Amino acid sequence: MTIVQRSGxxxxxxxxPARGAWLPRCDVYETAGHDLVIxxxxxxxxxxxxxxxxxxxxxxxRATRPAGNGSEGAHLRSERRHGEFARSFVLPTTVDAxxxxxxxxxxxxxxxxxxxxxxxxxxxxxxSAA
Amino acid sequence: MEDxxxxxxxxxxxxxxxxxxxxxRLFSDLxxxxxxxxDVMTGGSWIPAVDIYRSTSGDIVLKxxxxxxxxxxxxxxxxxxxxxxRGERRISQDIKEEQYHRVExxxxxxxxxxxxxxxxxxxSVRADFADGVLTVTMPIREEQKPxxxxxxxxx
Numbered sequence: 001m002t003i004v005q006r007s008g009x010x011x012x013x014x015x016x017p018a019r020g021a022w023l024p025r026c027d028v029y030e031t032a033g034h035d036l037v038i039x040x041x042x043x044x045x046x047x048x049x050x051x052x053x054x055x056x057x058x059x060x061x062r063a064t065r066p067a068g069n070g071s072e073g074a075h076l077r078s079e080r081r082h083g084e085f086a087r088s089f090v091l092p093t094t095v096d097a098x099x100x101x102x103x104x105x106x107x108x109x110x111x112x113x114x115x116x117x118x119x120x121x122x123x124x125x126x127x128s129a130a
Numbered sequence: 131m132e133d134x135x136x137x138x139x140x141x142x143x144x145x146x147x148x149x150x151x152x153x154x155r156l157f158s159d160l161x162x163x164x165x166x167x168x169d170v171m172t173g174g175s176w177i178p179a180v181d182i183y184r185s186t187s188g189d190i191v192l193k194x195x196x197x198x199x200x201x202x203x204x205x206x207x208x209x210x211x212x213x214x215x216r217g218e219r220r221i222s223q224d225i226k227e228e229q230y231h232r233v234e235x236x237x238x239x240x241x242x243x244x245x246x247x248x249x250x251x252x253x254s255v256r257a258d259f260a261d262g263v264l265t266v267t268m269p270i271r272e273e274q275k276p277x278x279x280x281x282x283x284x285x
Contacts, residue, residue, distance in 0.1 A: 025234035029225050041235055043197040043262030072183045072191075079179040080195055107197030107262015 022065060022081040028089070034115040036095050040087075043107035050109065054097045059111070060088045094119035176219070176236030182244070190250060190268040194242070197262030198235070204264060208252045213266065214243040 026040045042050065042063055051062040067082040091097055095113040102111045179195045196204065198219050205216040221237045246252070251271040258265045 025236075026232065027230065027235050028232040029230040031225070031229070036231075039198075039235070041195075041197040041262070043195045044193075045261070073186050075181065075183045076190070077180060077182040080181045080193065081179070104261075106199070107195070 022083045022085045024063070024085055024087075026061075026087070034094075034120055036092070036113040036115070038089065038111040038113075040109045040111070041107065042104070042109045045104075045107075045109075047104060050104070052100070052102055052111065054091075054100060057091045057093070057097065058088050059091055059097070059100070059113075060086060061109075061111070062086045176238060176240050177242065178215075178217075178240055180242065180244075185267075188270050190247070190270070192244065192266040192268070194264045194266075195262065196240075196264055199262070201259050204259065206257055206264070206266065208246070208255050211246045211248055211250075211252075212243055213246055213255075213268075214241065215264070215266075216241045 024041045026038055028036070028038050030036055038059075038061075040061060042065075045063050045065050049064040051060075053060050053062075063085050065082045065085075091113060094115055096116045097113065099114040100111065101114075102109060104110075181193045183191055185191050192213065194215055196217060196219070199217050200220075203218045203220065205214075207214045207216075216239070218239045219235075219237050246268065249270045250268045252268075254269045256267050258267075
């Protein structure tokens with residue numbers, strides 16, 4: 001099963017280029033409840049090496065992964081990348097940035113931004129003229 | 131309406147867009163590659179990054195990045211001198227395609243095979259899985275002790 005690569009939508013198209021040699025991939029999706037979720041592949045990154053900050057409407061994810069753990073001798077193959085990584089996302093105004101939650105499971109960091117209560121899509125009743 | 135200009139400014143996206151091309155090229159190059167590549171065969175929709183190194187204790191260690199893959203979806207085999215790692219990263223069934231704003235991560239099956247040096251003691255291979263990284267430790271075979279062979283004398 002292949003997933004078609006999708007280009008950025010206007011909501012998160014303000015993302016700035018990442019610095020450093022390491023560029024973890026991120027998926028962004030909306031839950032059925034219209035919360036915004038960012039999932040980043042960050043395998044083998046320690047909790048203290050991840051920094052998530054929100055400044056106004058910009059969410060910045062920073063992480064560090066050092067090159068070796070000291071027990072490594074000669075490399076026969078080296079494909080994994082290391083170093084520092086930083087990536088920013090411009091959040092849509094419909095999310096409540098203050099309610100951000102982050103969980104790290106199985107090497108994936110999931111950042112959840114709940115939708116503002118009054119930004120939730122709702123039906124507008126149409127009243128008939130009396 | 132999509133903001134096309136912002137997309138073009140971000141150069142790393144060129145790498146993501148070309149990922150499928152790179153995988154296709156890998157397939158076509160597979161037989162022509164004369165490099166000292168340990169890969170016997172690579173298959174699947176994505177190719178997890180792998181490091182292989184000698185530990186300071188002399189073991190050969192392979193680390194494969196498979197974030198978001200369940201342990202039950204990993205298959206690790208050692209057969210003769212070949213280590214094969216197969217697996218699948220499943221996309222969430224709860225999220226429909228139109229709910230995605232951006233998809234960069236690869237999903238689907240992967241399969242990578244590596245030739246092991248014959249100094250590896252394949253019966254002592256062990257694997258750990260933590261934080262999305264599979265670590266396979268392959269001890270080097272100890273020197274075989276000389277075997278006593280009892281000689282039967284036929285009569």
